[in-house]
Amino acid sequence: MNHDIPAVVLDLSANGIGIVRALRRKGIRVFAFDTSRNYRIGRTRYATCGLCPHPVFEEEALLRFLLAFGERFPGKAVLYAGADDYVQFMSKYREALADRYLFLLPEAAAIDAVLDKRLTYQAAVAHGIPSPRTYTVDSRSRLQELLPSLQYPCILKPAFSADYRKRMNKKAIVVESAERMETAYAYYERFGELMIQELVPGEDENVYELGALFDDEMRLLAVFTGKKLQQYPPRFGSGALAVSVRDEEVIELGLRLLRALSFKGFANVEFKLDPRDGRAKFLEINARTWFWHSLATRCGVDFSYLYYLSVTGQKPEAATTQREGPKWLYPVRYLLAFLERRAEGGANLAEWIRRLRGETEYALFEWSDPLPSLRSFAAHLKSIRLRKNHPK
Structure with a gap:
């Protein structure tokens, strides 16, 4: 296989x-960029790292930055996005970026359908995928219409917008009563259109994730499933501990939806067992790719490398089986989740x-590249101190 083509990764989170690490282990030269906070934390010796303009608030500057950076290569580099904001940016400027980079994305309409949670829900229902009941709320009068029919607890969450997702700093708000719903909506409506969704009961270990990769002809190149054992923050966070588990129902439902949407390239589909x-x-x-996709790499499904081979025209063999049992751990987030659950009276030491027993892939820590893990640990501790000093 030819590994001479360089790769550019937009994102320096664990994702x-x-x-970066998966590609560098194959001998591929990697450049990685992110905005200030992630760059400070995630700088890794496996890539040449640097700062880049923000994909939402400085998108034209980011486009100029990437086009100029791409000129240093004799041919096109492979481009990766590790966060939704970068995916949205790449989709918007796909034609300009294609002059300098190799990448594969679904059509713009499919990208819009997954970034706008209203469209995502509509697509799932249209294709017969079991989904929690969901309502769009764009006014207080609409909320009043819905209040008598809602079952509590339920979830209030944004429909779309990178800006207010960041300002809310949470995926969803659990609402316990009609009175609380009115109060919460009055506060959060300033951030844009909202959705009310049925709360699927169950703990973090009921959350399953499907990773999939389709090539430009919708040939399945990779599939992997696992489940979360702990999220941080608990219930509506990202992974802190996960395990490799093959689940045929999740695979069938997820691939059915992705094929219906002609979802080329990377895809991560999340389900919750009801x-x-x-x-x-x-x-x-x-x-x-998703937060803990490095677990898939450990288990024999190397999404990053298969994508590289595919977009460079090297026709890789599909990876559709996985080792089950290994775990993925983000230690500081796992500790913080335990402390939060213990404060609620719901944690068992x-x-x-x-x-924690068994074979483990760590989110950031490697003996040969320890600094991203140490910086992340320090950043999480700083965040805790700031919350204590500035309670809401």
């Missing part, structure tokens, strides 16, 4: 670092320790 009927309920799609 992006997973891409204990009320035993069925997997669709939650969301992302057009990228023995169970928390027992879950």
